[in-house]
Amino acid sequence: MTAPETNPLPTTYDAGSTESTWYPRWTEHGVFTADAERAATREPFVIVIPPPNVTAVLHMGHGLNNTVQDVLIRWRRMAGDEALWLPGTDHAGIATQNVVEKQLAAQGKTRFDLGRGPFVEKVAEFVDHTGGEILNQLKAIGSSADWSRTAYTFSPALSKSVREAFVRLHEDGLVYKGHRVIHWCPRCGTSLSDEEAEFTDTTGKLYHLKYTLADDPTQSITVATTRPETMLGDVAVAVNPEDERYLAMIGQEVVLPINGVRIPIIADTYTDAAFGTGAVKITPAHDANDFEVGKRHQLTMPVVIDAEGIVREVEDAAGRVPATLSGLDRAEARTAIVKLLEAEGALVKIEPHAHAVRHCYRCDTVVEPRLSDQWFVRMRPLADKALDVLRGGQLRILPDRWEAVYVNWLEGIRDWNISRQIWWGHRVPVWYCDNPACSQEPIVSRTDVTACTSCHGPVRQDEDVLDTWFSSWLWPFSTLGWPDATPDLKAFYPGDVLVTAPEILFFWVSRMVMSGCWFLDQTPFHTVYLHGTVRDMQHKKMSKSLGNGIDPLDVVKLYGADALRWTMVAGLGLGVDVMLDPNDLDKSFAPGRNFCTKLWNIGRFLLSRVGTEPLQPLSSIAPERLTAADQWILDRLDQAVLDCDAALGPPRPANGHTWTDAERGRGLRLSEYAEAARRFVWNELADWYLEALKPRLYATEGEDREVARTVLAHAFDGALRLLQPMVPFITEALWQQLPNTPAGAFLAQAAWPVARRGDGAASAEAQAFEYARDAVQAIRSVRSEYNVNPGAWVDAMLVAPAPIGALLDAQVATIGSLARARVTLAAENPGGASAQLLLRDGVELVVPLAGMVDLEKEKQRLQVELDQLDAQLQALDGRLANEKFVSKAPPALVEAERAKAGEWRARCELMRTKLRTLGA
RNA sequence: GGGUCGUUAGCUCAGUUGGUUAGAGCGCCACGUUGACAUCGUGGAGGUCACAAGUUCGAGUCUUGUACGACCCA
Structure with missing residues (x-):
């Protein structure tokens, strides 16, 4: 029997419980875990996180940065790539040392009171206890990073990479000690x-x-x-x-x-x-x-x-x-x-x-x-390689205006002072023999040196540590095991997209390109995506010191992680700053909160109507059994898929290594992706299809109800897939309720949708529904203009040319229920005292509204409309009369303009006729 | 001082190679709880696309200049 099932979903979306339900399930089932072996048969897609400072606390900038990465990685994961988002933290030499020194200062002590060894131990302890909390905070916003590969720049493994890099650069003649004035x-x-x-x-x-x-x-x-x-x-x-x-x-x-x-x-x-x-x-x-x-x-x-x-x-x-x-x-x-x-x-x-x-x-x-001795890296040779990959098209930067900034900096590159006179960090791997009788040069070594290689006397290690960025610049491959030839390194290097803010283009991004090109002879990623900065309403950068920050976790608590993510993604034009008001969270996050509420309600209603009985697959339904509305929503889904793909992709150069000019600036338009998906699920699926479908769904049984259920579930399934990368929690919770969801499956790893019809063009059948929408909107407009009681029914006549009339015939009931009108079709306009509107393709709407029609108002409306169209027609006629336009513009365009002129002329005539019958 | 970018609806922004009557969200106005949703629905108002000149049959889109603003580098 087909009585509606009991609705299993609560009436309001509970973000907290949904998030705490699904995140652990995803991680327990290894949804985020990449596999080097699988990468042999699938395209790998790799993003390395910009490692936050190990002592950092999540702020809105992290929220934005990681949401973008998560959207991309979830998209590619669904699209069938072996997606790896590699997380981790940075030991942040000076910053972390400062924090601990401040604690010591509170006790009236300095690091020198402790001495080097105990101080470093104390910092390490501090990091052990309080560090890395930010990674847990990233989980709270839904980040689907592969936590099994979490890295740390000061771990033994990455320290090995750091030594290797230093020694190799020294061997290459690029590391030297210089005596000069540096910044102190x-x-x-x-x-x-x-x-x-x-x-x-x-x-x-x-x-x-x-x-x-x-x-x-x-x-x-x-x-x-x-x-x-x-x-x-x-x-x-x-x-x-x-x-x-x-x-x-x-x-x-x-x-x-x-x-x-x-x-x-x-x-x-x-x-x-x-x-x-x-x-x-x-x-x-x-x-x-x-x-x-x-x-x-x-x-x-x-x-x-x-x-x-x-x-x-x-x-x-x-x-x-x-x-x-x-x-x-x-x-x-x-x-x-x-x-x-x-x-x-x-x-x-x-x-x-x-x-x-x-x-x-x-x-x-x-x-x-200050004049002092420091270690430097001679950067010119490295910079040249980094310039080559950009100019050669193996690397692109979006928005592309940053490419000029990148080039400019690399062309004027200066040697890099990499030594720091602090204690927290990778110690310079250089040892000195102090024996005045020994002529041993400083020893640069991959392994610790305990005795002079010449005189076997005692040695002392260089006191300095390396710049934090000297470990960060190795991140895209040190995290994969370099210098060892690990399966991970083989499978996941080079990576794909680097997502970060423009502030660290020089600090980090350019240097990673240099190190990748130098040590592995390949750019570490083919795309650098530079997103904007989170600012307040005065366009001031959000910061702790200004007190204008927003805590993402507050937002998660108030509205949910999905609302936070949606708000940021939907507002994220390429390279554009995101403005949020720290004094009005309700307003700032309204887009995300509203969208989640709407999506939840769509899902709640839709699922209650679809029920839990198994669905026949869409492919098993004969095309002639689909109504115009069915055809229409399936076409709209196709279009949404194509729009989302166009906004996001291409994910990598088509030839695998070099961007063509046509590809180079494309994709990563997150706000366009969000808008395409939103329009589909809200403005098309909910506003029109679901409304048009209600009579069929309220039918207790029958073949047509089955068709409706199938199409509805399919359309919603498509919408959820398109939305999952942006709002993973709410979509997962809804998707799990669809009758055709296999047990144990996750939307987070379901397949990204593919358009059924490759071109996304509207089918002829769907066109009938477009006419119906036109008619509904026109009737609603008339009702509103005449203040017809929303509950009252009106008469409405559609006057249509024969072929369109035939299409509209099947839509009469739909139009009637959506516009609260008793709709009839006619071939001729009967005239008389009525509100009249011209729709497209010569279709006319006549609403008699006995006794209510205001002839003056009708005349006025017609006159305004006529004047506007007439002015436009005259401009168009002028263009068509211009010989230069006719001869120089593309013929197809001229033809289209001629057809349009004809249409407009007929429309103007029709309006003039109407005005005459109204007594003007 | 050098460079890059921006200026489109009240606010924040889209607008892909120049080609219909320039779009969205938020805000605003009117009406509304019709068996999902008032964190909503329906209808609506609102833009000489900063200014000036130029190229072109045609400019929000290309060129130059001006004004204002932002950012990066020295």
Whole structure:
């Protein structure tokens, strides 16, 4: 018997219980686990996660980033790829060390009180206990990563990769120790790479200092500087050799104020005659540019500021720092020195000056340029390879405007300072023999060295650790076991898509491409997808410090993970920032919340009507048994599938390795994908098909009801498959209720739909339903205009040319029930006092509305419509009368325009006739 | 200082190689609980596509300039 089943679904969607039901089932059944062996017979599709800092707490940026990855990986998993999303965390050298140092500071201790070994142990312990929590938080938003492969940049396995990379680069002659001015964070006590020293625009001061000539105290030269405290370390004044103002002074000496040191005036083209006074003081130990000048002129390099940012005579600086200044912090020293300069009459003036000051990207302290010994990687050869893969089409970046940024940076690449003077990280694998009698060079080794290879005496390891990014840049293959030739490495390298934010294009993305190309001779991925930033309504980036953040877990609790995911994906234009209001979560997440509620209600109703009896497969139903509505929804599903595919794909270059120009910019349009799927399930399946179907479904039994059940279930099944990557929980819960879902199967690994008809074009039968929709909308419009009681039934006549009339004949009941109208068909318009509308293809709607029709209103409406169309017709006629248009535009277009003109003309005529009958 | 991008409905954004009457979500207005859904339904209002010039039969789309805004690099 076919009485409707008891509805098993609760009336409101319970996100919490659904999420806690399905996530464990997915993981228990290994739905997310990739298999290297299977990858031999299926296309692998690999995404490596941008590893969050091991101590990080989930924020909206992670939410966005990981949702995108999850959508892509779930899509490819359904599409039959061997999908691997590889998760993990980054040990985050400086950041993590800072956290633990802060804890120590609260106890009044420093890391030096503990000593290196115990401190590192303490950090490791801290990471063990509190680290990696973010990975659990990723599970809460539905991330389908392969947790069995969770990696960590500081694990023994990945540490092995790091050593291998360092040693190999050394063997390749690309690692060297350099003595130069680098960026130094006095607070963190370490050097930083160029990328880690971020520029901040600041309004500072430009100090003009007067240095008196040694041999002629009546003469002086004025230099301009933003950092007067470095004058103690000045070794020269440089002027441009072309600058006529100073020609006579070149070669003479000036006396530094305060410490009385004599320094020469030199000529160097580095000096810009137009900046400041045209004369600059040269402090080689405390400015990278001055360092270059100093090297060119073989100047001494006195160091007057130490590693903690304290002014004192550090090196080659005897007699330069007066006792009164020694021991002052660099900021205090600036104040004191300016005062002294003023007292000596050496301070000419102070101007406001807008410039960019570098700050530590971890603690925001102003970076101090510092002369020191550091390990560097010579990047030019690596960068060239990374440029080749982009130019050769093995790599693309979306949005493509970032490709220019990538190229620009790589073309101007500078050597990478990879050593850090902190303790938390991979120690530089270099050992020194301190035996003065032994001539052993530093030993660079893959394994720990315990004795000198020459004299067998004791050795000591380099104190420095490697930049965190030196492990991150190996991530796409270190996580797969490199340098060992593991099955995973063979199966899953190179990967496919890298999803991240543009901020780390240089830090991480470009470097991964370089390392992949260098060590494995292949770009680690063929696509870089750079998504936008999550911002608040003032377009300010969400951040903890600004207090404008949204906790994704709050959103999950309030509306569910799917609502969070949907909101972000639906709003995610390519490379576009996502705006959310931290003060109004209801409004911000309304799109996702509303969509989930709607989907749940669609499913609840639909499933209750479909029931639980087995369904015959769609393929077993003879086409002539399908109604126009059935044909229509099946066509719409085809179209939705094609639209989703077009928005998402292609997943990889068609030839497997190189993007063609036609492919290169395509796909990864997540918002278009969301819109195509949404339109299908909501605007087509629910709004029209389900409504049109109600009479058939309420029938108690019969063949037609079976057809309706089958088509309905098929259409919904298709919708759920299309939606699963975006809203995995709610779709899984609904899909499990469909009668034809096999026991033990998961939507999460069901097949991605394929369009039945390849072209997605509407079939002729479906066209009848389009006419029916037109008629329904027209009747509703008339009803609304005349304020007809929504419950009341009206008479409506459709006047249609014979062939369309024949199509409409079968739709009369459907139109009637959807528009609450007693619908009749006619070949001729009877005229009379009625509301009349022109539909498409010459179909007319006549609604008599006895006694209610307002003739003036009808006339007005017709007139407005006629005027609009007439204006457009005239423009079109003008175009068609233009000989150039007719001769130059594509013939097919001209033909189409002619046909349109004819249609519009007939329509205008019809309206004029109507107006006349209305007495205008 | 160098570079990149953006400016389309009240807000946030789509609009693929130039070619019907420029779309969506949210918001707004009117009506409404007809056997899934008021986190909803139905109907509707709202845009000289920043400005100016140019190319073209034809420009939201291509070129140049201007204004404003954002980001990246030095």
